[in-house]
Amino acid sequence: MEQTLIIKSGKCAWGKCIFCGWGKKEYPKKTFEELKEFTEKHVKDGIKRLKIYVSGSVLDENQIPFEYIKWLYKFASERNIKELVLETLPQFLSEEKAKELENLSKQYNITTYLAIGLEAADDELLKKLNKPFRLKDFEEFVNRAKKHNLKLRVYLLVNIPANYDYLEKSVDYLKDKADEIVLINLYPHKDSAMIYLWLQCFRNRLYDYIKDNRELLSKFASYYEANMGY
Ligand code: SF4
Incomplete structure (x- = not known):
């Protein structure tokens, strides 16, 4: 059985990926004591894999x-949790951190997975999505993680607007790099830049659909004027 803990603490160091609303929000930063209390309160009994995701990077x-991460391994081992999944941007996996995670994994006999949203194995699309890294950075991250026996769980976005098959290419690219590949349908979050593009497209298509129907048009026109800029 697995469980995901989503911890709202601080703000993503980047916060500019165009589909992501998490990165736009700043939450009060949780102290070590608050994080411990939150974890003890919410993690259920019998969990074998615990995934820790935050409003940015763990x-x-x-x-x-990092004091919390160290405590988390001890907590997980006492609860007989076998796998920890920690989500992060590549820039936060320094050589020193990777070594510390390797030592903690050994000390507590826990397999560590680093989760990362690569989204697409394509520099052009990474640029369009405004991701804070490119494939070269991702590959350095992969090599560092592997060197320290850390496993990788990599997220790809399905349905990124592109006129070529980036998804098949991305899965192929990850076959010798990721231990787990997760496909997620692209749906822009509230507060993200992409939701406004999506709403604009939706508005135009809806308008095309109702523009010849005067009755429908009169019902919706005032709403659009007030809310969507007509
Ligand atoms: S996708 Fe990740 S890196 Fe990008 S803004 Fe959101 S939380 Fe930050």
């Missing part, structure tokens, strides 16, 4: 004190 010490 390994960003501006969001999550």
Whole structure:
């Protein structure tokens, strides 16, 4: 059985990926004591895999004190949790952090997975999505993680607007790099830049659909004027 804990603490160091609303929000930064209390309160009995996701990166010490990560391994081992999944941007996996995670994994006999949203194995699309890294950075991250026996869980976005088959190419690219590949349908979050593009497209298509129907048009026109800029 697995469980995901979503911890709202601080703000993503980047916050500019165009589909993501998490990165736009700044939450009060949780202290070590608050993080411990939150974890003890919410993690259920009998969990074998615990996934820790935050409003940014678990390994960003501006969001999550590393003291908590160290405590988390001890907590997981006492609960007989076998796998920890920690989501992070590649820039926060320094050589030193990777070594510390390797030592903690050994000490507590826990397999560590680093989760990362690669989205697409394509520099052009990474640029369009405004991701804070490119494939070269991702590959450095992969090599560092592997060197320290850390496994990788990599997320890809399905349905990124592109006129070529980036998804098949991305899955192929990850076959010798990721231990797990997760496909997620692209749906822009509230507060993200992409939701406004999506709404604009939806508005135009809806308008095309109702523009010849005066009755429908009169019902919706005032709403659009007030809310969507007509
Ligand atoms: S996708 Fe990740 S890196 Fe990008 S803004 Fe959101 S939380 Fe930050």
